[in-house]
Amino acid sequence: MSSPSPSAESATAGQRTHVTNDFSIQIATVNGSGSQTANMVILRAIFQMGVPVSGKNLFPSNIAGLPTWYTIRANPHGYVGRKKEIDFCVAMNPETAREDTLSLAPGCVMVYDEPLKLNALRSDLIFYPVPFDKIINAVTTDAKLRRLVRNMIYDGVLSHLLSIDLAEMEKALGKQLGKKPKAMQLNMAALEAGRKYASENFQIQHPFRIERMNKTAGQILVEGNAAAAMGCMFAGVTVVAWYPITPSSSLPESLIGYMRKYRMDKETGKATFAIVQAEDEIAAIGMVIGAGWAGARAMTSTSGPGVSLMAEFAGLAYYAEVPAVVFDIQRVGPSTGLPTRTAQGDILSTAVNSHGDTQHVLLLPGSVEECYTMAMDSFDVAERLQTIVYVMSDLDLGMNTWMSRPFPYVDKPLDRGKVLDEAKVKELGAQWGRYKDIDGDGIPWRSLPGTTAPGYFTRGSGHNEMAQYTERPDDYVKNLDRLSRKFDTARTIVPAPIEDRQAGATVGIIAYGSTDFALLESRDQLQAEAGLHTSYLRLRAYPFTPSVEEFIRRHDRVYVVEQNRDAQMLKLLRMDLDAALVPKLRSVLHYNGLPVDARSITDAIIAQERAL
Numbered sequence: 376m377s378s379p380s381p382s383a384e385s386a387t388a389g390q391r392t393h394v395t396n397d398f399s400i401q402i403a404t405v406n407g408s409g410s411q412t413a414n415m416v417i418l419r420a421i422f423q424m425g426v427p428v429s430g431k432n433l434f435p436s437n438i439a440g441l442p443t444w445y446t447i448r449a450n451p452h453g454y455v456g457r458k459k460e461i462d463f464c465v466a467m468n469p470e471t472a473r474e475d476t477l478s479l480a481p482g483c484v485m486v487y488d489e490p491l492k493l494n495a496l497r498s499d500l501i502f503y504p505v506p507f508d509k510i511i512n513a514v515t516t517d518a519k520l521r522r523l524v525r526n527m528i529y530d531g532v533l534s535h536l537l538s539i540d541l542a543e544m545e546k547a548l549g550k551q552l553g554k555k556p557k558a559m560q561l562n563m564a565a566l567e568a569g570r571k572y573a574s575e576n577f578q579i580q581h582p583f584r585i586e587r588m589n590k591t592a593g594q595i596l597v598e599g600n601a602a603a604a605m606g607c608m609f610a611g612v613t614v615v616a617w618y619p620i621t622p623s624s625s626l627p628e629s630l631i632g633y634m635r636k637y638r639m640d641k642e643t644g645k646a647t648f649a650i651v652q653a654e655d656e657i658a659a660i661g662m663v664i665g666a667g668w669a670g671a672r673a674m675t676s677t678s679g680p681g682v683s684l685m686a687e688f689a690g691l692a693y694y695a696e697v698p699a700v701v702f703d704i705q706r707v708g709p710s711t712g713l714p715t716r717t718a719q720g721d722i723l724s725t726a727v728n729s730h731g732d733t734q735h736v737l738l739l740p741g742s743v744e745e746c747y748t749m750a751m752d753s754f755d756v757a758e759r760l761q762t763i764v765y766v767m768s769d770l771d772l773g774m775n776t777w778m779s780r781p782f783p784y785v786d787k788p789l790d791r792g793k794v795l796d797e798a799k800v801k802e803l804g805a806q807w808g809r810y811k812d813i814d815g816d817g818i819p820w821r822s823l824p825g826t827t828a829p830g831y832f833t834r835g836s837g838h839n840e841m842a843q844y845t846e847r848p849d850d851y852v853k854n855l856d857r858l859s860r861k862f863d864t865a866r867t868i869v870p871a872p873i874e875d876r877q878a879g880a881t882v883g884i885i886a887y888g889s890t891d892f893a894l895l896e897s898r899d900q901l902q903a904e905a906g907l908h909t910s911y912l913r914l915r916a917y918p919f920t921p922s923v924e925e926f927i928r929r930h931d932r933v934y935v936v937e938q939n940r941d942a943q944m945l946k947l948l949r950m951d952l953d954a955a956l957v958p959k960l961r962s963v964l965h966y967n968g969l970p971v972d973a974r975s976i977t978d979a980i981i982a983q984e985r986a987l
Contacts, residue, residue, distance in 0.1 A: 379446035394582040396426045396451040403475050405468050406435050406443040410957040412551050412934050413526035414445040419547035420539050421449050422596060424802050425588040429455035430776040436714040442471045456892035457970040463528050463583055484581045488534055501581045505532055510572055515563045524565040531569025538584040544653040587868045595779055599746040599772040606628035606750025607674060614673035616662035617648040623704035626676040656681035660688040667698045670823040672754050674700040677734055679708045679721045689763055690729030691835045698757035705769040707968045716968030717770035719888055723943035726917055732855060734862045736764045737917040741891040743779045751785060760793035760865055771970040794818045795828035809842040817861030860919055869916035872923060880910045883930035887914040890936055896973035905981050919951050927956050934980055936963040938971050
């Protein structure tokens, strides 16, 4: 009988107390080896057993061959942000196996391919050597198929070692491969073979296990980019122009599938939309602005390098006042940076993207459900304000798998803003001008081509309120001041922040986007470990609503937590706030490309509090 090494067994003799539904698993494989199916089966099976779970894929920026790590976190309290510590590791990549082993804390668990002999490296881990080649030979002799289903063996091993119900594993596998009966049969055979080997050869020495709960009932698993794509479809998007770039490509790719399924004319079989893969990001945003000018709901999806290329066109949309929506799925920069790592590094540059005096609206989704709802909001906001709107997601939120409540079906009418119709033309008469502020909110009335409403000349050069070319200084100042008033009006239109106010708390925390997952856990740690009670405000849009300044006024110190080096959101706050409030602000920054974890936030805040 094969079992963990005696030294590992003795090192963990005191660790017999079960750790139930509260650990992280790291699976180290090779990019392009087909491990994603196996990883999703484990994730989904735990989810189906009612245990809160999340999955994160750390992958290289090449096609195949480099190391990939997939991390699954289970937590009974619903904490689904990245856990800094790894409890259970599966080493399937010979290139990283040594480093993976040496990086673990004492008492952790290592499942590995037996020929790697990782148990010779340390005596303070729990080792489970698995002869993958020997097991797969009994499943299939086809060399290609053996490579494809080899990863399913570690699923079987894990299902035994962690007490994951085999029926749930089979159900999860069916979710992945149910429409491919031959593949389903072969993969299930490999899974059962791995489970059988583990049950017959391993004496379980570790404390980790999964037990059924009821904390995922009625929830779904979904990626943020897929959720955003659904929202765009329900928002009535009809023109999409995009250029492939990691990590945003899966958004338009998902949208193509949804639109082909739900937005084809039933009588003619023809598409009621246009989705174009442009030659580059500049062409993509140009098409979007042209479609928005013509009255279509239009969008593109990109990441930081694409936003940089779109800067001049962004200025045109701002100055000529054309609605457009841009999804920025942020990654690590500058330049090419780390294309497959996450960050919140485009906030400051995007808020003022383009040359000259520009101010752009940013929406900041903090969950997959908000990726869905803010996708719909973004088109309404863009048309109401007649401007470009950026939806600032990131790789962690966009490409990783999250739990969510099912998305609500929204049947409210589209809000197209101030569009002239025949009745409004008669009401306004000669007083109408394309850039004239009739209502005092900075938002003019627009007309659409092809309608009976008056036409005008659209230009990115100097123009007066009648859309006539001008270089008069007073006309330029008047126009820029009106655009500033419109930006102030945006404060009443964009999604308001969400605040959790704690009575008596003198310390406040501000965060946004995917940082929210770690922040919720960090606040509990701060209270439990340091007795520090905090209030929390999650930003959901820029420009800031008045409630942001009110939140800062109520607290002695406010920590702004974000995933970039330069405290970009804090700098936007400084630009916006009463100068007397600025000294209250402090930064907690995380920018190594990995999703921020609660422990890092907690330690940083406690250190700053102790230094006072």
